[in-house]
Amino acid sequence: MGVSPGDLIRHIVTGVIVVAIAVVGLKAWNKHKLEKQIVSELRDLANPTTSFESAYEADATSSLFKSMALLHRTKADLNKEPNEILREVFHGSDEGALFGKMESGSNASADPQAEVIGKGLLRNYQHCRTLGIFSDSENLRILMAGQTPIIKKGPDSNSKAAIRFILNPSVSPGAQKIIPNMIISPPNLGESDSPTDMQISQAKELVRALYDARIIERDTGDRLNQYYESFNSSSEPVVIPEAGAPAESSENSDANSQPLSPADHNSEEEPADPEACPFDQPLPDNG
Numbered sequence: 001m002g003v004s005p006g007d008l009i010r011h012i013v014t015g016v017i018v019v020a021i022a023v024v025g026l027k028a029w030n031k032h033k034l035e036k037q038i039v040s041e042l043r044d045l046a047n048p049t050t051s052f053e054s055a056y057e058a059d060a061t062s063s064l065f066k067s068m069a070l071l072h073r074t075k076a077d078l079n080k081e082p083n084e085i086l087r088e089v090f091h092g093s094d095e096g097a098l099f100g101k102m103e104s105g106s107n108a109s110a111d112p113q114a115e116v117i118g119k120g121l122l123r124n125y126q127h128c129r130t131l132g133i134f135s136d137s138e139n140l141r142i143l144m145a146g147q148t149p150i151i152k153k154g155p156d157s158n159s160k161a162a163i164r165f166i167l168n169p170s171v172s173p174g175a176q177k178i179i180p181n182m183i184i185s186p187p188n189l190g191e192s193d194s195p196t197d198m199q200i201s202q203a204k205e206l207v208r209a210l211y212d213a214r215i216i217e218r219d220t221g222d223r224l225n226q227y228y229e230s231f232n233s234s235s236e237p238v239v240i241p242e243a244g245a246p247a248e249s250s251e252n253s254d255a256n257s258q259p260l261s262p263a264d265h266n267s268e269e270e271p272a273d274p275e276a277c278p279f280d281q282p283l284p285d286n287g
Helices: 005-045 048-052 057-078 082-091 112-130 137-144 197-212 218-232 250-257 262-268
Strands: 162-165 182-185
Touching: 005 057, 005 082, 048 057, 048 112, 057 082, 057 112, 057 137, 057 182, 082 112, 112 182, 112 197, 197 218
Parallel strands: none
Antiparallel strands: 162 182
16 A cells, blocks of 8 residues: 555655754754853863963963954854853853852852953954954964964054053063953054053053952052053152252252342352451361
């Protein structure tokens, strides 16, 4: 007995539905698998030890570039925003979360170290987008290898990107190995002797964040703040009196700074009496 046309159509439709469900399920599984892989790799690259205590500057820079490649894959392949995947990296529900599960409630807040790490990564992600770094497939391979990408947009197109530091390493040795202190920038935006107002504000904000995250001590934070605040102060140098020299009072200082009046000139330089004999004057004491 043959299969009726109705049964054949029903079997075909059922088979198509089963295949479609299998394809959708396979895609969802692959997407879930890729997300777990990206989260795992970002946890290796964004943990506090790598972010704040890299042994070498090259290691920190390489970790930053690899993180940029993974954040781009988050958006391109998973259609998720980078801040969403970072939330999973830092405060996921699984045991591998770098800073444990985030507290709930109106007063809940992220871990201070997670905030400074995440903000630095998202800042650099946006810089890479602005410079067109993600638009080139070769750049994506270079980033995944932890190497310096090529700028593809703007006046510095086809030039290698450079790393600019928010906190000047010459003022704070070791700052060149702190990933949140790095900004992927065009090559002509290196360190300058006189930072801009925006750079000063950015530096002081990072100092505060590092102190809140207990990465630096108060004395270090005060010293760095004093350094950057000095660019906004008067350009007149401060004269420090020598050790042991008596401090001059403000009244004497003001008096000495006033121009002498004619009477003062007369009191200081009295004309010699023409009738006085010079030999009648006492000899100077050479002793």
